[in-house]
Amino acid sequence: MITKERQTRILEMVRNQSFVSVKELMDQLHASRSSIVRDLIELEQQGLLVRERGGASANRVYQEIATEKKAHIHVKEKQCICAQAAKTIKENQCIYIDSGTTTSYMVEHIADKDILLVTSSTYLIHQLPLTFQGQVFLLGGQYDRRLDTALGSTTLEMVSHFHFDHAFLSANGIDLKTQEIYTANTELATFKKAILKQSTQCDLLADASKFEVKTHCTWAYIDDFDTIFVDNGPKYKPFTICQKGNNYENK
Template identity: 45%
Template sequence: MLSKERMVRIVQLLEERQFVTVKELQESFDVSRSSVMRDLIELENQGLIQRERGGASLKSVSTTLTNFNEMSVVSKENLNMEEKKLICAHAARSIRDGDCIYIDSGTTPAHILDYIQDKRIKLVTPSIYLIRKLPASFKGDIFLLGGEFNKSYDTSYGSLTLEMIRQFHFDHAFLSTNGIDLENGNVYVFDFNVGACKKAIMECSEKCDLLIDASKYGVKAMCNWASLKDFHSVYVDAYEEAREIPDNFLVCKGEDENEDK
């Protein structure tokens, strides 16, 4: 069993039992104490668990998203649709003719398509869901990232995908994620392989924006793949009133709301 698979299982065990000992984990996975400790240290660094004397407990009682409990793309299609459209309407304003842009998988970034149909751009994506929504009249060039493809989550990942990503230089990348932590700035996604591809996209992009609606606040997932401060802009539909809005956060407002202010 690979380390990342053990970490998924450790989180699942903690969700079931709230506390497990190092010895129990050694026996469950038939690995050395040092291997278990490395996994626990990594999970603690991810903000998912808390190491305690002789074992570990969940840092929070809320369920952590993994590739075992993440909802499929299709099942999320109609969730928070108006908020997603609002966010993408604002984000799309920064796209210019001639840009090479990356649009991430997920139901939120797909709404950018409504605002770029007449743009002469090069569009790169791992998402067949997004490709299917492109109109026949789209004027840009399309590049679909290959590699291992997960139909449920509508994304490619793995070594072949990473190799393809590194062939590009993006003017602008629009990324999605499962959840964020406003306290520590962590940005979470449900799978380490997916997180690795998102990291690679950021390394190959001049400008990276994160697109999230308020339902992502406080949601934790298996992989911590970025920090909120790493993004040029974080487009959101709302923000917690008690907090000072970070400089790179853009709270998107509808036309009616803008007129009222």
């Protein structure tokens, strides 16, 4: 098993359990103690888990991670979420797709749609298939290399000229108790609020690892969204649970 695959499995186990021991990881992943320890050190440095005596637990305080590193985390969950969300897109709509690795999987499902796609994400643009039939508008502004997106006053000004039929946004954290939606970047928070304001329908895409993760920037609340597409989570509106072969829409 290659390192990236093993680390993805480690994160899945940590997410599904409150604590995972080194021994359990060794047994489940058929890896040596030294390999598991190296993986845990690297994942902790990325802010994805917390090492504890004899094992590791989930990190519920968000730390910003470069897009290229997040791209290999919770891939199957993100794919299921985006496959379901993409079904709600209609022909000839003006669509905004947010920056982030979760939303980037939308492009696999919109290649044959005649739409105007607007985004600030250079990462998403690079994922677009050559067969994409629609038009693309890339918002400009100051480039944030770590997040692979444009930000700042110029980007906000460009957003004000659009009215989106449908927007698909991402988040760094969701607090079910306070209903708050978080991001770790103040400029992103301002930008996401602007997208909400300019959109007729707005959905949130987030895998279950985002639940109870908190940052210092609240930019929306659960009730601000028509639908929140997740791979696992609450069984009430506006959440829709997306799993392979089983999409459960809460009533």
